[in-house]
Amino acid sequence: MGVTIHDVxxxxxxxxxSASRALSGRRKVTPETAERVAxxxxxxxxxxxxxxxxxxxxxxxxxxxxxxxxxNPFFTTIVEAVERELQNSGVDLLLCSSRYDPQIEARRLGTxxxxxxxxxxxxxxxxxxxxxxxLDAARRxxxxxxxxxxxxxxxxxxxxxxxxxxxxxxxxxxxxxxRSVVFAGSRLVSSSxxxxxxxxxxxxxxxxxxxxxxxxxxxxxxxxxxxGRLLLDADRLPDAVICGNxxxxxxxxxxxxxxGARIPEDVSVVGFDDVGHATMxxxxxxxxxxPVEEMAAEAVRLLGQVKAGDPRPAQRIxxxxxxxxxxxxxxxxxxxxx
Amino acid sequence: MGVTIHDVxxxxxxxxxSASRALSGRRKVTPETAERVAxxxxxxxxxxxxxxxxxxxxxxxxxxxxxxxxxNPFFTTIVEAVERELQNSGVDLLLCSSRYDPQIEARRLGTxxxxxxxxxxxxxxxxxxxxxxxLDAARRxxxxxxxxxxxxxxxxxxxxxxxxxxxxxxxxxxxxxxRSVVFAGSRLVSSSxxxxxxxxxxxxxxxxxxxxxxxxxxxxxxxxxxxGRLLLDADRLPDAVICGNxxxxxxxxxxxxxxGARIPEDVSVVGFDDVGHATMxxxxxxxxxxPVEEMAAEAVRLLGQVKAGDPRPAQRIxxxxxxxxxxxxxxxxxxxxx
DNA sequence: ATCGAGCGGGAAATCGATTACCCGAGTTTC
DNA sequence: GAAACTCGGGTAATCGATTTCCCGCTCGAT
Numbered sequence: 001m002g003v004t005i006h007d008v009x010x011x012x013x014x015x016x017x018s019a020s021r022a023l024s025g026r027r028k029v030t031p032e033t034a035e036r037v038a039x040x041x042x043x044x045x046x047x048x049x050x051x052x053x054x055x056x057x058x059x060x061x062x063x064x065x066x067x068x069x070x071x072n073p074f075f076t077t078i079v080e081a082v083e084r085e086l087q088n089s090g091v092d093l094l095l096c097s098s099r100y101d102p103q104i105e106a107r108r109l110g111t112x113x114x115x116x117x118x119x120x121x122x123x124x125x126x127x128x129x130x131x132x133x134x135l136d137a138a139r140r141x142x143x144x145x146x147x148x149x150x151x152x153x154x155x156x157x158x159x160x161x162x163x164x165x166x167x168x169x170x171x172x173x174x175x176x177x178x179r180s181v182v183f184a185g186s187r188l189v190s191s192s193x194x195x196x197x198x199x200x201x202x203x204x205x206x207x208x209x210x211x212x213x214x215x216x217x218x219x220x221x222x223x224x225x226x227x228g229r230l231l232l233d234a235d236r237l238p239d240a241v242i243c244g245n246x247x248x249x250x251x252x253x254x255x256x257x258x259x260g261a262r263i264p265e266d267v268s269v270v271g272f273d274d275v276g277h278a279t280m281x282x283x284x285x286x287x288x289x290x291p292v293e294e295m296a297a298e299a300v301r302l303l304g305q306v307k308a309g310d311p312r313p314a315q316r317i318x319x320x321x322x323x324x325x326x327x328x329x330x331x332x333x334x335x336x337x338x
Numbered sequence: 339m340g341v342t343i344h345d346v347x348x349x350x351x352x353x354x355x356s357a358s359r360a361l362s363g364r365r366k367v368t369p370e371t372a373e374r375v376a377x378x379x380x381x382x383x384x385x386x387x388x389x390x391x392x393x394x395x396x397x398x399x400x401x402x403x404x405x406x407x408x409x410n411p412f413f414t415t416i417v418e419a420v421e422r423e424l425q426n427s428g429v430d431l432l433l434c435s436s437r438y439d440p441q442i443e444a445r446r447l448g449t450x451x452x453x454x455x456x457x458x459x460x461x462x463x464x465x466x467x468x469x470x471x472x473l474d475a476a477r478r479x480x481x482x483x484x485x486x487x488x489x490x491x492x493x494x495x496x497x498x499x500x501x502x503x504x505x506x507x508x509x510x511x512x513x514x515x516x517r518s519v520v521f522a523g524s525r526l527v528s529s530s531x532x533x534x535x536x537x538x539x540x541x542x543x544x545x546x547x548x549x550x551x552x553x554x555x556x557x558x559x560x561x562x563x564x565x566g567r568l569l570l571d572a573d574r575l576p577d578a579v580i581c582g583n584x585x586x587x588x589x590x591x592x593x594x595x596x597x598g599a600r601i602p603e604d605v606s607v608v609g610f611d612d613v614g615h616a617t618m619x620x621x622x623x624x625x626x627x628x629p630v631e632e633m634a635a636e637a638v639r640l641l642g643q644v645k646a647g648d649p650r651p652a653q654r655i656x657x658x659x660x661x662x663x664x665x666x667x668x669x670x671x672x673x674x675x676x
Numbered sequence: 677a678t679c680g681a682g683c684g685g686g687a688a689a690t691c692g693a694t695t696a697c698c699c700g701a702g703t704t705t706c
Numbered sequence: 707g708a709a710a711c712t713c714g715g716g717t718a719a720t721c722g723a724t725t726t727c728c729c730g731c732t733c734g735a736t
Contacts, residue, residue, distance in 0.1 A: 004692055015716045020694060027695090030714065050452040051392045052692035055721045060389065070414045079408060083435065092449055095433045097421065111430055114388040221618050254620055280559050282592055342722055353686045358724060365725090368684065390722035393691045 003044045011040035023048075054116065063303065064094045064112035066105060068125040068148070068190075072219065073276030074245065074290070075123065078147060081296035082121060089300075091118070102129035109137045117141060119303045123148040127191045142306040146299045147290075149191045154314055156306055158299040161318040162192055163199030165288040168323040169242050169270040170203035172286070176268055176330035178239035180210040184227040184252055185244025186219045193219075196244050196272060212238050219244060224251020232259040237267050240329070246271035246278045249285055253328055268329040283327035291319050341382045349378035361386075392454065401641065402432045402450035404443060406463040406486070406528075410557065411614030412583065412628070413461065416485060419634035420459060427638075429456065440467035447475045455479060457641045461486040465529045480644040484637045485628075487529045492652055494644055496637040499656040500530055501537030503626040506661040507580050507608040508541035510624070514606055514668035516577035518548040522565040522590055523582025524557045531557075534582050534610060550576050557582060562589020570597035575605050578667070584609035584616045587623055591666055606667035621665035629657050 009019035014033055021027045022037035029037075040046075054060040065082060067075040083093055094117060098105035105125055110133075112120065119142040124130035131150045137143055138155045145157040173181060183200045186193040197214060204211045215230055217223035224247060231237055232255070243249035249271030253263050261267050263283065271278060271287035278285040298317055325331070347357035352371055359365045360375035367375075378384075392398040403420060405413040421431055432455060436443030443463055448471075450458065457480040462468035469488045475481055476493045483495040511519060521538040524531040535552065542549045553568055555561035562585060569575055570593070581587035587609030591601050599605050601621065609616060609625035616623040636655055663669070 002692085005694095006692080016693080017695075017717080018715060021715090024694085028714075033714085047448075047452055049393075049454065049692055050449070051389055051398065051454050052721090053694080054389045055387075055393050055691090056693050056695090058721070070408055070417065071411070073409070076408045076414065080435070080437075092453075097418070099418075110385075111388070114385055115430075116387065116389050221615060225618065251618070254618075258620070277559060280563065280589070280592075282596070340722085343724095344722080354723080355687080355725080356685060359685090362724080366684075371684085387722055390691090391724080393693095394722080394724050396691070 002049065003046045004049070005046070007044055008037060008040045008046050011044060012036040058116075059118055060116050061090060062092045062094050062115070062117050063119040063121065064096065064109075064115075064117040066096045066098055066108050066112070066120070066122040068098050068100045068105075068123060070095075070097050072247070074147075074273045077275040078123075078292050078296060081292045082146075082300065084293075085296045085300045098125050100125045102126045102133070105130060106133035109133050113137060113140055119143065119306075121146050121299055121303060124150050124190075126189050127151050127194060139309040141308045142303055143308075144299050144303045144306060146295060147192065149316075151191070153316060156302055156314045156316070158295055158302055158317045159319070160290045160295065160321045162195035163202070164318075165272060165290075165321040165323075166196050166199035166242060167203040168321070169272070169288055170200060170207065172323055172325065172332075173240035173242070173268045173270060173329055174207050174209060175332040176240070176264075178209065178268055178330075180212060180238045181240045181242060182212040182231070182238040183214040183242050183244070184224065184248055185214065185216055186223075186248075187216045193244060200242050217248075219247060221247045221251040224248035224253075225255040226251075228252040228255030228259065232256065232261070237261060240268040240270070243269065243271045246273045246276060246281075246285060246287055249287065249328070250277065250281050253281065253283075253285070263328050264330045270323075270329055274324055279326070281328075286326045286329040287324055288321050289324045290321055294319055340387065341384045342387070343384070345382055346375060346378045346384045349382060350374040396454075397456055398454050399428060400430045400432050400453070400455050401457040401459065402434065402447075402453075402455040404434045404436055404446050404450070404458070404460040406436050406438045406443075406461060408433075408435050410585070412485075412611045415613040416461075416630050416634060419630045420484075420638065422631075423634045423638045436463050438463045440464045440471070443468060444471035447471050451475060451478055457481065457644075459484050459637055459641060462488050462528075464527050465489050465532060477647045479646045480641055481646075482637050482641045482644060484633060485530065487654075489529070491654065494640055494652045494654070496633055496640055496655045497657070498628045498633065498659045500533035501540070502656075503610060503628075503659040503661075504534050504537035504580060505541040506659070507610070507626055508538060508545065510661055510663065510670075511578035511580070511606045511608060511667055512545050512547060513670040514578070514602075516547065516606055516668075518550060518576045519578045519580060520550040520569070520576040521552040521580050521582070522562065522586055523552065523554055524561075524586075525554045531582060538580050555586075557585060559585045559589040562586035562591075563593040564589075566590040566593030566597065569594065570599070575599055578606040578608070581607065581609045584611045584614060584619075584623060584625055587625065587666070588615065588619050591619065591621075591623070601666050602668045608661075608667055612662055617664070619666075624664045624667040625662055626659050627662045628659055632657055 005016050005019050009016045019037050022029045022034045096108040121144050123146050124134050134150050147159045149157040181204050185197055188194045215227040249269055253269050271285050274287045274289035278287050343354050343357050347354045356371055357375050360367045360372045434446040459482050461484050462472050472488050485497045487495040519542050523535055526532045553565040587607050591607050609623050612625045612627035616625050
């Protein structure tokens with residue numbers, strides 16, 4: 001089923017070396033041979049075997065990407081951004097999902113390494129459990145972490161400054177008059193979850209407002225709905241809820257409204273990410289925007305510089321996010337400082 | 339950077355043949371050699387080179403999957419289902435997005451073929467423009483179309499019976515009392531778009547109800563919102579809207595309600611797919627459920643049977659969907675036939 | 677004692693593309 | 707006119723794992 005370069009060479013009446021040279025153009029051949037080889041290749045429908053080329057060249061022209069889940073719009077957005085970034089470089093992306101499971105993640109990394117990818121971009125699902133597999137992979141090929149990262153700072157990373165982002169959100173709701181705040185996020189299993197939560201705690205305590213016990217579940221719409229119910233069940237509602245991502249925020253807004261709360265009059269809600277349906281939410285969601293394109297571009301750029309097992313200290317590139325104020329949060333109080 | 343089987347063999351003091359046999363277990367070796375090879379492999383951190391293995395074996399242990407877009411929850415759901423279906427079979431999935439562009443799709447197919455995937459699962463983005471690339475690929479490797487398909491019926495396919503599904507939806511809203519209906523779907527560029535629309539027209543005209551001009555745009559939430567606005571701008575609202583997928587339906591429900599229409603009292607809305615946020619919609623969406631797990635399983639099974647360039651007539655497996663009635667459609671009129 | 681079977685191991689071919697190396701013919705240079 | 711050089715082309719090595727083919731040894735049967 002495979003037309004090889006030998007077939008092409010035979011059909012053109014030249015050696016495989018000439019055929020290869022004619023097709024790749026990496027050494028001159030006479031116009032005549034070029035012509036005959038080209039014709040033979042076209043007639044036979046020759047398509048070079050990338051596997052053989054990869055073995056010989058010791059490079060596959062692929063990079064692997066591992067994300068926790070492709071059901072989450074944030075990750076699909078970032079995957080698409082990386083794909084766009086790569087599309088004219090001749091490199092193909094091999095995309096894998098770890099389904100939020102460090103074991104599956106390790107297996108995926110293993111098969112990507114076995115397939116000799118030239119580099120890896122990974123958003124490790126677990127800040128602790130992902131450590132060995134990620135460090136091991138980083139020892140073998142250039143590796144850049146994107147968005148999430150493992151603890152310890154031993155591998156290069158590109159992402160958003162989570163703490164700065166959450167701080168923007170907290171200061172914004174406080175400027176809008178909030179006196180009691182709560183954080184609705186995910187269990188502290190990923191770096192994003194941890195940093196957004198710790199950023200929240202720090203900013204809120206610095207501002208001196210009342211901090212209610214956090215609601216930590218999953219980065220999903222369902223958990224947002226659940227969290228909203230939990231808030232409604234309590235004695236009183238907080239003035240503001242800072243959410244770990246937009247999906248939680250959308251679910252939360254929905255269930256709070258269903259419970260009779262007015263958004264933003266009774267409760268301000270701020271999300272994180274600004275991808276997917278934040279603008280289509282009702283009302284449109286105030287949120288912290290992740291500069292996804294920029295992050296993807298930076299990750300690809302950095303990947304080009306990283307060498308496997310490089311003893312040089314790892315780089316950590318934290319891009320500062322921007323707050324996008326829409327209609328789920330009260331604007332700064334009139335006459336306020338800003 | 340690569341430990342090869344030669345290194346392992348040398349460290350164990352045996353030939354590469356013995357090392358290979360010890361590691362694969364495909365021929366007996368003495369317990370002693372087995373032990374020494376295993377130890378040497380472990381100590382050196384040997385990981386077989388899948389590229390070399392693929393070249394030698396003439397099989398890569400991968401299958402390629404090409405979908406129009408990973409931003410659409412229906413496709414991510416079906417990708418996840420295929421992944422689950424494959425996870426214990428030892429084959430890896432190489433996932434690509436065509437971004438709804440037949441040119442990108444053809445390029446992706448080309449590189450997957452160059453990488454010598456053992457099979458292909460594809461949801462062709464365009465019913466016409468995708469034809470040459472899909473047929474060409476089907477000539478080289480086993481190929482199964484999943485969900486969408488090209489015209490002409492020349493390549494195997496597994497999917498849902500779109501016409502039957504839409505018919506269920508139309509009959510349901512009519513049983514609920516609808517006398518005027520409209521279809522809000524996507525432009526007729528894919529098989530799904532065409533069949534759902536034609537199924538709608540047939541079912542509606544057979545039932546003898548009034549059929550308003552269709553609204554054809556994209557399979558997106560945004561288009562659903564826009565379609566809702568268009569309906570509101572007209573003289574009067576239809577009794578029911580059948581949507582091409584759930585995203586359109588969710589957007590449509592939202593904008594109709596924003597315009598003051600009550601769902602389902604004033605307008606019944608039915609979606610298609612039943613993935614993603616249909617249950618989380620407000621109110622929960624009535625929709626036609628695609629049996630995604632079953633489709634994925636069937637596709638993988640069929641792929642195992644298909645041979646490249648098989649002259650045998652292509653199979654078309656259409657699974658009949660089920661209507662899931664939730665709260666965006668009026669229930670059958672009391673005293674009705676059912 | 678001999679023949680054959682069975683067993684474990686090694687050398688080398690194989691997969692397909694690329695390229696280092698070599699060769700012969702033609703051209704330039706002193 | 708001979709040495710040096712250029713140019714196009716061919717042969718064979720290379721990448722790493724697997725497997726075919728062959729060899730030598732042992733054991734059992736006759």
